[in-house]
Amino acid sequence: MHVTHLSLADFRSYVTAEVELGPGVSSFIGPNGQGKTNLVEAVGYLATLGSHRVSSDAPLVRMGADRAVIRAAVVEGERRQLVEIELNPGRANRARLNRSTQVRPRDLLGVVRTVLFAPEDLELVKGDPGERRRFLDELVTARVPRLAGVRADYERVLKQRNSLLKSVAMARRHGGRGADLSTLDVWDQHLARSGAELLAQRLALVAALRPLADKAYERVAPGGGPVGLEYRGSAAEAAGEDPALPAGPASREELAALLLAALAEVRPREIERGVTLVGPHRDDLVLRLGPLPAKGYASHGESWSLALALRLASYDLLKEEGPEPVLVLDDVFAELDARRRERLAESVAGGEQVLVTAAVPEDVPSALTGTRFAVADGGVERE
Numbered sequence: 001m002h003v004t005h006l007s008l009a010d011f012r013s014y015v016t017a018e019v020e021l022g023p024g025v026s027s028f029i030g031p032n033g034q035g036k037t038n039l040v041e042a043v044g045y046l047a048t049l050g051s052h053r054v055s056s057d058a059p060l061v062r063m064g065a066d067r068a069v070i071r072a073a074v075v076e077g078e079r080r081q082l083v084e085i086e087l088n089p090g091r092a093n094r095a096r097l098n099r100s101t102q103v104r105p106r107d108l109l110g111v112v113r114t115v116l117f118a119p120e121d122l123e124l125v126k127g128d129p130g131e132r133r134r135f136l137d138e139l140v141t142a143r144v145p146r147l148a149g150v151r152a153d154y155e156r157v158l159k160q161r162n163s164l165l166k167s168v169a170m171a172r173r174h175g176g177r178g179a180d181l182s183t184l185d186v187w188d189q190h191l192a193r194s195g196a197e198l199l200a201q202r203l204a205l206v207a208a209l210r211p212l213a214d215k216a217y218e219r220v221a222p223g224g225g226p227v228g229l230e231y232r233g234s235a236a237e238a239a240g241e242d243p244a245l246p247a248g249p250a251s252r253e254e255l256a257a258l259l260l261a262a263l264a265e266v267r268p269r270e271i272e273r274g275v276t277l278v279g280p281h282r283d284d285l286v287l288r289l290g291p292l293p294a295k296g297y298a299s300h301g302e303s304w305s306l307a308l309a310l311r312l313a314s315y316d317l318l319k320e321e322g323p324e325p326v327l328v329l330d331d332v333f334a335e336l337d338a339r340r341r342e343r344l345a346e347s348v349a350g351g352e353q354v355l356v357t358a359a360v361p362e363d364v365p366s367a368l369t370g371t372r373f374a375v376a377d378g379g380v381e382r383e
């Protein structure tokens with residue numbers, strides 16, 4: 001699929017922007033701080049309903065404005081669609097699909113598909129487990145959009161369960177018995193059900209991604225692999241089992257039983273601390289290069305190559321399974337040496353739509369220049 005028109009109002013630094021896009025490569029060139037990332041961030045938002053840079057919507061709304069709008073016309077084969085989202089920080093966002101307002105933001109998922117690679121992705125390798133969980137969950141949702149509902153359910157149940165645990169913990173501290181523990185049992189059931197679904201999707205994803213990540217790393221940094229991906233489950237660990245869960249198809253019932261067993265195991269500690277200690281929100285994806293974990297061992301260059309390989313693998317996976325995603329390469333060439341630049345360019349230049357940003361044109365390999373846009377002074381102009 002590809003985006004044929006992007007329209008912004010009060011998004012980030014843009015009062016308005018109207019950008020006509022074609023298939024193939026488009027490059028956005030301009031000095032730092034002029035709004036290149038803001039532009040591709042908007043495209044990414046339509047695909048994931050989130051920003052790759054910030055976790056709340058407030059910074060996405062132009063300073064002084066009270067809402068932002070991102071609109072895109074999208075083509076997939078013969079089909080044209082119009083998607084629109086209005087960001088209202090502190091209130092519900094509003095969506096439109098093909099001019100219908102009878103849709104939730106979540107219903108837009110799957111229309112725009114993107115894989116975005118940006119300097120922030122170094123955190124996939126070096127950062128906290130939360131970065132890798134977000135990576136998995138965004139990709140799971142791109143593969144199976146209904147997972148957005150499961151993720152929202154899980155988050156909601158987790159929040160309610162945590163506040164119940166907190167109130168029990170408080171009451172105990174003050175000598176009371178607190179809330180009825182049977183209520184906690186009910187929340188455990190809910191948590192196990194949506195948690196098992198999310199876990200199953202993550203495990204299936206890890207299995208699908210493994211061979212692709214290994215191949216992509218070989219393309220980016222020949223001879224430096226193999227790449228290993230291992231899903232570590234907090235529930236298995238708490239239940240006294242091997243935390244490395246087998247990637248691949250898994251039974252929801254077994255995963256739910258595992259979660260329930262782990263919750264039973266940690267309950268005294270949870271009541272003491274007032275927080276849910278096991279479940280998908282505490283899991284990690286361990287990345288390896290050869291025998292060593294990447295985090296803490298890989299060099300800067302290796303970490304960077306591994307992050308890139310994960311994104312290229314995501315791109316290959318989505319392409320295999322459905323409409324080809326838009327590939328976004330945000331300011332990544334300055335970090336790559338000439339050889340890796342050329343390799344990356346070769347491996348993505350034939351994509352249906354590739355959006356590239358860079359501060360100076362010299363950073364962009366010639367195969368990835370495509371249609372050039374200048375980004376400066378709050379505007380985007382086709383050159």
Ligand SMILES: Nc1ncnc2c1ncn2[C@@H]1O[C@H](COP(=O)(O)OP(=O)(O)O)[C@@H](O)[C@H]1O
Pocket residue numbers: 011012013014030031032033034035036037038039058059060061062063
């Ligand atoms: N909500 C906002 N309101 C106004 N300006 C913003 C907002 N968010 C970011 N900016 C501005 O956008 C600029 C950064 O744009 P960005 O797209 O990241 O730059 P680059 O071209 O280097 O990728 C900064 O100057 C920043 O002040």
Ligand SMILES: [Mg+2]
Pocket residue numbers: 036037038330331
């Ligand atoms: Mg930028």
